[in-house]
């Protein structure tokens with residue numbers, strides 16, 4: 001099929017590269033010329049494992065191209081995917097300006113019947129709005145069917161998730177559109193769920209809200225474990241064995257970050273408010289998450305007292321491993337709190353330093369060498385469970401730091417191992433080691 005993907009962010013790029021890999025003819029359009037030039041030269045503007053090689057391969061074999069030209073992108077295609085950004089604006093509402101612009105542009109440039117498929121995470125009712133815009137402005141004789149097709153790609157494993165997802169959701173009441181979408185996704189052999197547009201939109205928000213709830217729940221159990229002397233790893237393992245609960249998303253830590261859970265939970269609370277329903281459970285999930293991100297600095301103050309002029313090393317800037325994304329990362333909150341306490345902060349990350357620098361500037365020092373980052377530090381805080389951090393031999397903390405005090409916000413080390421070293425170690429929901 002001939003496909004256009006609007007938006008060269010992580011969802012748009014992964015969708016473009018993977019659909020081209022399936023053999024479709026894909027054009028990806030974005031308004032940022034610099035980004036498009038970079039992509040045309042086979043370089044990915046984001047770090048996403050496996051993405052760049054798929055981009056290069058499909059650029060070379062002519063299955064994929066990048067453009068800023070709307071006529072080229074929209075005038076002769078079977079399916080248009082909308083994957084533009086839907087950023088948060090004050091108080092949790094979602095900014096739909098890019099959705100508006102792209103819907104108008106599509107209506108203006110289409111020259112044949114198309115399916116317009118929304119991948120961007122959009123508030124319930126947005127696909128009806130897209131439909132209205134396109135229908136009111138397209139040439140009257142053309143047919144444009146709008147389908148809600150939310151994505152469930154995790155940053156850091158988005159390419160894998162595209163090919164091995166748990167389900168594909170298709171929201172439309174048009175049987176012809178269902179059959180075209182089924183044909184598109186059939187080779188993936190992933191269960192397809194067809195439903196109405198609003199339910200498809202809600203499935204996306206409810207999925208992210210439920211996963212966020214699991215995380216805040218396990219973090220609260222972890223906080224309780226610390227108080228009563230239980231171990232959260234044992235508890236999560238024990239409850240996860242119940243198939244109704246499952247093991248996934250029960251890893252206690254310093255809360256969820258990223259461009260999705262914080263934004264989507266806020267948006268759902270906001271949406272509930274707008275229809276006069278108070279989503280109290282999700283409000284609590286967000287509150288617990290905010291509090292959890294402050295746990296490392298609270299523990300630091302409890303342990304060493306004032307942080308004024310203390311040399312603190314933060315290990316990990318990305319909101320999770322295998323990504324260079326620092327949006328809503330717990331690390332940013334921790335760094336701001338450390339700076340407010342007067343600490344001198346140095347941060348390590350294997351790939352997220354450039355993105356962090358854009359936000360934090362020169363307020364902290366950076367190092368992409370873990371040993372250099374730890375040199376002479378009086379305290380280390382682990383904020384991201386990168387493999388590079390998990391595999392640092394424990395003697396490195398003892399030999400490089402001034403005081404070997406480690407606050408592990410991601411439970412990277414086994415307590416048995418830690419006990420063999422002269423390290424003062426605090427983790428989340430587990431007994432302390434002195």
Ligand code: UGA
Nearest residue numbers: 151152153154155249250251253255256257258260319320
């Ligand atoms: C999330 C969802 O998992 C995807 O299904 C969804 O498509 C995506 O949002 C989106 O809406 O686009 P993502 O934000 O990339 O994906 O990352 P996750 O792997 O879900 O992790 C989110 C945060 O939760 C991270 O900060 C991670 O450290 C934290 N987390 C995750 C925990 O603290 N504990 C866990 O057990 C799991």
